[in-house]
Amino acid sequence: MATNYATVTWDQLHRDARLLAENLMPRAPFRGIVAVTRGGLIPAAIIARELDCRLIESISVVTYQNEEERGEPTIIKDPEAAGDGEGFLVIDDLVDSGITAQVVRRRLPKAVFACLYAKPSGKPLTDLFVVEVPQDTWVLFPWDTAPLFVPPLARKPVPTE
Numbered sequence: 001m002a003t004n005y006a007t008v009t010w011d012q013l014h015r016d017a018r019l020l021a022e023n024l025m026p027r028a029p030f031r032g033i034v035a036v037t038r039g040g041l042i043p044a045a046i047i048a049r050e051l052d053c054r055l056i057e058s059i060s061v062v063t064y065q066n067e068e069e070r071g072e073p074t075i076i077k078d079p080e081a082a083g084d085g086e087g088f089l090v091i092d093d094l095v096d097s098g099i100t101a102q103v104v105r106r107r108l109p110k111a112v113f114a115c116l117y118a119k120p121s122g123k124p125l126t127d128l129f130v131v132e133v134p135q136d137t138w139v140l141f142p143w144d145t146a147p148l149f150v151p152p153l154a155r156k157p158v159p160t161e
């Protein structure tokens with residue numbers, strides 16, 4: 001269970017995606033990009049623009065979960081156009097346990113796998129990432145959050161003893 005949160009704004013996400021694209025330039029050009037839906041879709045769009053790549057595929061990996069455990073991950077959308085991944089770049093927003101990346105890599109063994117954020121358990125499964133995040137930190141993406149009114153400190157009720 002995460003004990004800390006790291007909030008990523010749209011601006012920060014855009015900067016991190018551009019930095020990832022810059023770091024990927026030595027490995028370009030790619031025949032196409034495979035976005036890992038849904039989290040990888042927006043990073044993939046930004047990176048596709050920077051790398052001038054117009055062939056975009058997607059893969060969807062779903063792990064059905066109850067309160068205690070995670071089920072077997074299943075590919076519910078296959079990246080047919082990407083073959084075995086040769087010449088393709090796979091983009092996800094982050095790796096955490098690395099389970100999603102493992103399934104994707106097994107399906108696309110010849111692709112380059114890159115993501116914006118990586119936690120220590122998932123890090124070995126990536127070829128490239130931008131920022132390392134501690135394992136106990138939950139990343140809040142801009143699409144997960146909304147600005148909220150916070151009352152001024154002076155208006156907060158003073159706790160009575």
Ligand SMILES: O=P(O)(O)OC[C@H]1O[C@H](OP(=O)(O)OP(=O)(O)O)[C@H](O)[C@@H]1O
Binds near residue numbers: 040095098101122
């Ligand atoms: O390394 P893991 O432990 O597998 O976690 C990382 C995956 O989890 C999130 O996707 P999620 O399955 O929540 O779906 P989403 O992208 O549709 O939000 C995230 O976008 C990664 O794809």
Ligand SMILES: Nc1nc2[nH]cnc2c(=O)[nH]1
Binds near residue numbers: 094096139
């Ligand atoms: N939004 C979000 N989704 C995740 N899926 C696995 N880890 C994370 C995380 O830290 N943040």
Ligand SMILES: [Mg+2]
Binds near residue numbers: 038039093
């Ligand atoms: Mg995802």
